[in-house]
Amino acid sequence: MGHTDNAATPAPHNISDNPRPRTLLSIPEHEADAFFTAESWAELNELCDVVEARPDALQDLECFRDVAQGTSIFITAWGFPRLESERLELAPELRFVMHAASSIQTLVSDEFWAAGIPIAQAGDAMAPSVAELSLTFTLALLRRTPRFDHALRSGADWSDARTAASRPREISGARIGVIGASRTGRRYIDMCRALGAESTVYDPYIHEGDELRAYAADLPEVLSSCDVIAIHAPETPETRGLLGAAELAAIKDGGLLVNTARPALVDEDALYREVSSGRLDAALDVFGNEPLPAGDRWRNLPNVLLTPHLGGATVDSRHRAGWIVVSEVRRFLRGEPLQHALTSDRLKVMG
Template identity: 40%
Template sequence: MTSTRTPAVWMPFPAEGFDGLPEGFDYHVWDGEQDYPADPADCAFYVVPYMKAATIVSRPLMDMTRVRVVQTLTAGIDHVEPVLDRLPAGVRLCNAQGVHEASTAELALALILASLRGFPGFVRGQDEEEWKAGFYPALADKSVLIVGYGSIGSAIEDRLAPFECARVARVARSARTTARGPVHPLDDLPALLPEADVVVLSTPLNPSTKGLVDADFLAAMPDGALLVNVARGPVVDTTALLRELESGRLRAALDVTDPEPLPAGHRLWHAPNVLITPHVGGSTSAFLPRAKRLVAGQLSRFAAGEPMQNVVRTTG
């Protein structure tokens, strides 16, 4: 591969038919394949392939000696963060705030409703031609606790608004005030969990949230409460959750698991009172057009020497 003096952009979709891309860059498509489309050393702007393993997306970063911006297509950055210290100083890591809020919030609400209203049992009943009538819990009059009140947590509350919940409480890394009410710090969880009928996890994965939902967290939830995870699998201690599910005390609806993908034969597949979806919170028809708008806007700012949006970390 030969070097070029024109700054290169690597992204997981072709530039052809991509509206809004600025001129002055060499655009290369790379979606995690073994072979590189060009010399990584010439890459100035790296759009990280979506939903690929950390080992795959971090591989070219080691050789991107001229990279200035690393743009993820995910809200979380845990899959690239471990290698950032090996990059040159001044590299801006940007996340995909604005891309996944609607889709992830939709799924969170779908998981809540499907679990409370017994949809998994209805589907099994349909397969078995069995009429599973009866009374099931409603979301109305329930108390909901959102753990992780960033843009996704806020979008989840937006969608809870019409459902006549008795209360929505909010928790984030630090306390603040919003138009809807206070956001509590993580230290307030022991006081908030016993009052929560539904706990929704939408927090990023970092050292302070890994294993946050441990045996003590789960024990503080009331009998019959529902845990919904649209964050990252390692936020939850799977062994502790399995104990609560298998005892019948708690229920769970999980879009993410630890380990992930969940391997065949894992106890979680067949635990009682659990609904599992295969990490599809952001994988909807809304993703590609929103991702392209984000990338085009970021590249235009980069070309013009303007500040990047969604900067979550700068190396060095």
């Protein structure tokens, strides 16, 4: 959990002898056209000799070897093969990895860190869009929208539909409990405060001098005192199972839970028991079992709002990510400090 500051860049390897280094761009097919505008695509191609290959094809070692030979830069996204020793040996000229998505947990390995290859990611691009979905969820739950919508769609009488839930609330004056002072959590806090909400934050990594320090509280206080609990922490060994049965039971009756972060932070069975009982309402963008099966238990509850893991998948966030990719590649080629670099130490608290 916690705020992530931009890190200094490891000294780049010298590739000045190649003015347009061979660069592998590997984006899943369903996202292939989402990241780059005409302008950012043109700039990337001015900087690099771009070769494209889909991540699923690169699972094959021979295909990976053929593409990786002579390649200096990898631009990766979801599904790219893990960069372990076997893969690194097939990419002897690799000098920089730019991850166009957020988490790199499944991409890097101990061998990768030992190789000293700089890596950066475009996770900052998603923070506004994920925070905005969390705000959308928050507003919908406060207004009891899922319950009213379900009543009308299931054929309830008009007067019965109007009493399908307790009287709605506005966000102004509501108390929002935020778990994780991440870049997304901070965006969400700013949005909620702009609409008049109060906020309390749990994050053990909020440092002295951070403006959020004044709003920090321990987890039991956040859970028991807030109207809405919004999860914005990364998945790490420390945060897995953070909200178990006891923690969920500590949320006050009628509480609202929003999760646009990672499913592993919440005991899903315990949450289901609380929501299906009617004691809590929830809005979820992430699930332990994805894609969510057609007959999944969550789909028919009247007091839950569901979206299929698309919090960061807006047109705008993808274009922002594309520009971050171009900017970081340019900085690397010029030997300038990267603005979105990661290290193994930072990864331990970022997820």
